[in-house]
Amino acid sequence: MKVQAKLISLFLLLSAIFIVGRHFYQVFEDKRMYSLFKEDNGEKNIYFDKLMKLKGASLETLAFDYTYWDEMVSFVKHNDIAWAEKTIDETVLKTYQADAIWIYKMDLSLLYSIKSQGAIGLKDFPLPEGSINNIFSKDRFCHFFINTNAGLMEVRGATIHPSADPERKTSPHGYLFAGRLWNKEYTSELADLVGGEIKISLTKQEIPSLRVLLGASSIVLSRELAGWQEKPVAYIYATIQSKEVEIYKLFSRNTIVAFFGFLIAVLIFITAFIATSVNLPLGMISQALKRENPAELYRLEKESSEFGDISRLITKFFRQKNELIKEIIERKKVQRAVQEYTRQIEKANKELDDFTYIVSHDLKEPLRSIDAFSKFIQDDYKDKLGAEASNYIERIRANAGRMQDLIEDLLEISHIERRENLFEEVQASEVLTEVTTRLEYAIKQKGVEVIVRDKLPNIFCDRVRLGEVFLNLISNAIKFCDKPKPLIEVGCSETADFYEFWVKDNGPGIEEKYFDKIFEIFQRLDRREDHEGTGAGLTIAKKIVEMHKGKIRVESKIGEGATFYFTIPKGRQDGGKNKIHQDITG
């Protein structure tokens, strides 16, 4: 997943957490608000009841006070209408906020009635005939609502008793009803007191649930308005705005908006910060790496941040990479050149191989014939040949022999580096013994004394080749010896890394200017008259020693003999791993 995607995911995750948090906070707030609303609702209910009672108190007082009065009893008894008109006038109605008063005698005949200005259209007392007895059958007071042609009316009634009977135990003397119309004026007064809207309805209306009401922050209160038969004849509904809830709501909403707004702002800021300080440089680095173009990072490189470090490293890496590629290309070129060169050398070697075979076979064949037929002439025509002719034939044969030797040496040199003999642990003394045995005839013939001076070590070498080195050095010494008592000494000294063998003779010695030349091929060919020549023996010895990663040299003074030294490194020279035992053995 890319960093950008991760950042987006992180942002989404945090957003989700915020949203969920906000949701739970909202639920919590709603609960609190609901309980607050409920509480407010309860308070408003109590308040409403109190208000209704207070508002209805004057009417109740009127009904109570005027029926507990001796003058009223007298009035009912004596039908003193004049008293009534004087005493129970419009002023009374106004005082008690009543709209009508009706006074009945015990025979249920209407004795007196009065209506307020506002109740002009009101007809007679709307209570059905005979219902009064029912109303007061249980109680001395009544309170009910009744629908009139002038509208809904609240009615309070009471039985009339003399003041001597405060408990109203005696038979009543008449009945008084006081009514109040719940017209618009009255309901608006109520509404003002309640601090909301008042609605009167003749039919029952559905009140929405508290939760729905909470949504509008309004409390709806309802009361049944009972008729004289105790059944509701109308309903009053009060709709009051809950200021507390409204304020709380506003506060809560503002808090949430402010808090989460802040959180989101922080989130956006963090994301933007990460995007610019991490994602942007990362994108640049990624692009630069993809396009393999570190030049795109030049701005980042100046920064001291980790991205600056990375950019500098990338630039460095690319520079090194380019250098490396250049180097590889160069090396490949060289390698190809070397391969081509090697191929040419191999070809040349092959040609040389073929050449040496031709030399060995085709040059030697005629030589043998020359030798053989010279011999046949010698044998078959001995008598007919003079001494001189015999001598010539001898010379022919001798030269054929020398030519044969030269060819053999040539072959040996050309093959020396290509023949792969196994390197093995070899007792140098044993090899030397083999060589002296091979040369036994020549040693005896020339009366040479061969002395081994030191204990010769075990060395790791090509056994056959080492033998050839000794053979060439010793046979050379024998060949050139010129003293009456020829002496050849062999020895060995040791350093940390190699053994140095030496072969010393007491022969004629070698001029210093020839110290290097004698190891070059056929050096003695141009001095044929001196001796029969060394041929390639020293060259062969040098090649073998060098094959063993050793060195060969000569020290000599004219007339005092010569000493040949050659070194063989200790341990394996065939690239092997194990060092051999370097015990010096006899």
Added chain:
Amino acid sequence: MAEKTRFTKILLVEDNPDDILIIERALKEARVINRVWIARDGQEALDFLQHKGKYEDPALAPRPGLILLDINLPKVNGLDVLKKIKEDDNFKRIPTVMLTVSKRDEDIVKSYNYGCNSFIQKPLEFEKFVELVRQIGLYWGLLNVEAPTNAG
């Protein structure tokens, strides 16, 4: 038995007329009393053994007791001749001596791999040649016991 082996028949496979002369003379001087048949190239040697071509008549080409084989031969190379001889059930028990000027490792290794009985380099000096031929005749003609001709 000993009487019989002295007259071992030798097949000399050699293209160089000089060498033929030299070897014949060397045999004579070495007093190796054998009869020598000569094949001048590899094919002729094979024909001789298998009674083909001009050797159709078995009387002209008796089974040899020893083969002296040069390597550098016209038509069929000496090494190939050796290989064919040693692969053939009829001839593989005939002692075959490589007699050549070659000293090449490759030739030596191949010769032994193909089953030659001996690898000898022709010496240059005639005296040595005589000595060598004498020893070959002595060893292969006198000391060595031939396998029975009809052996399975």
